[in-house]
Amino acid sequence: MRKILFVVNPVAGSGKSKTYINIINKRMKKTNIEFDIKISSSIGNVTELCKAAKSNGYTSVVSVGGDGTLFEAINGIFGENIKLGIIGSGTGNDFIRSLKIPLEIEKALDVVINKSTKFVDIGIVNDKYFLNVVSFGIDGEIVRLTDKIKNYIKGTSAYITATLKSLATYKPKAMSIKIDGKLLHREAYLVAVGNGKYFGGGMMVLPEAEIDDGLFDICIVNKMNKLKLIALFPSIFTGKHMSVSGVENYRAKEIEIRSIKEKLVVNADGNLIGPSPALIKIAQSKLEIFV
Numbered sequence: 362m363r364k365i366l367f368v369v370n371p372v373a374g375s376g377k378s379k380t381y382i383n384i385i386n387k388r389m390k391k392t393n394i395e396f397d398i399k400i401s402s403s404i405g406n407v408t409e410l411c412k413a414a415k416s417n418g419y420t421s422v423v424s425v426g427g428d429g430t431l432f433e434a435i436n437g438i439f440g441e442n443i444k445l446g447i448i449g450s451g452t453g454n455d456f457i458r459s460l461k462i463p464l465e466i467e468k469a470l471d472v473v474i475n476k477s478t479k480f481v482d483i484g485i486v487n488d489k490y491f492l493n494v495v496s497f498g499i500d501g502e503i504v505r506l507t508d509k510i511k512n513y514i515k516g517t518s519a520y521i522t523a524t525l526k527s528l529a530t531y532k533p534k535a536m537s538i539k540i541d542g543k544l545l546h547r548e549a550y551l552v553a554v555g556n557g558k559y560f561g562g563g564m565m566v567l568p569e570a571e572i573d574d575g576l577f578d579i580c581i582v583n584k585m586n587k588l589k590l591i592a593l594f595p596s597i598f599t600g601k602h603m604s605v606s607g608v609e610n611y612r613a614k615e616i617e618i619r620s621i622k623e624k625l626v627v628n629a630d631g632n633l634i635g636p637s638p639a640l641i642k643i644a645q646s647k648l649e650i651f652v
């Protein structure tokens with residue numbers, strides 16, 4: 362017997378998730394599936410609601426929000442034999458781009474109702490699970506600046522302003538990067554390690570990444586002159602950056618990243634989860650997702 366818990370993050374997508382509550386209610390009442398809708402009350406509450414799902418008899422949890430909501434949801438359900446549904450109502454919705462889950466609410470609900478699933482890899486970074494991309498460097502600075510700028514400029518403009526400012530001022534950082542035991546020393550603007558292809562609201566940072574191949578793809582953007590870096594930036598949206606000199610790519614199961622001089626913020630699925638170092642591994646089991 363199916364029993365689904367919809368967990369809605371009311372602030373995701375600047376409040377878009379809230380407008381989905383009635384639609385979910387109406388559509389689900391037309392099925393014979395038992396369901397509940399819960400609204401998260403604060404940062405961290407999505408994880409708490411999801412952690413209680415198994416003991417409350419739910420067989421599936423549906424994350425209604427963006428990548429941050431998903432990140433919290435998997436940290437509540439992974440390992441509990443609960444299936445995950447995704448209704449993307451965030452700002453970036455980067456993870457679902459790799460899975461081709463529809464963004465339209467009606468179609469996304471059909472995906473959950475129709476029951477077809479796929480097993481995907483889960484990454485572990487330090488003590489957290491992640492689904493999509495862990496990164497270090499300039500993107501963490503962009504997230505930090507965007508949050509600051511959001512207080513006086515709204516939406517995409519805040520993100521673009523933060524990106525331009527970071528591109529102009531950010532200095533590459535000395536790091537040691539261990540990739541399946543092989544040690545590299547680099548001065549880099551960015552290291553991205555992931556399962557999914559997209560981050561930062563549609564940038565195809567890892568164009569060859571496969572969500573279920575048991576491996577991470579890795580992209581390192583090394584020190585280069587600022588003009589070249591600024592020229593490189595738009596090519597990340599199409600994945601063409603991978604063929605530019607100074608950009609390296611690898612595929613591996615275990616990665617350890619240490620910054621040499623200063624602590625770097627670890628960005629896991631768009632959430633700044635604490636300072637480096639970071640040990641990143643693939644989890645032993647996979648997560649079942651409605652697709």
Ligand SMILES: Nc1ncnc2c1ncn2[C@@H]1O[C@H](COP(=O)(O)OP(=O)(O)OP(=O)(O)O)[C@@H](O)[C@H]1O
Pocket residue numbers: 370371372373374375401402403404405406407426427428429430431433450451452453454455631632
């Ligand atoms: N009730 C709440 N109040 C404030 N923050 C919340 C609440 N519930 C969840 N959150 C936090 O909201 C943050 C933003 O959510 P989310 O990332 O899903 O939306 P988004 O930023 O619009 O989308 P995306 O990450 O896809 O761009 C998450 O990090 C989550 O921890």
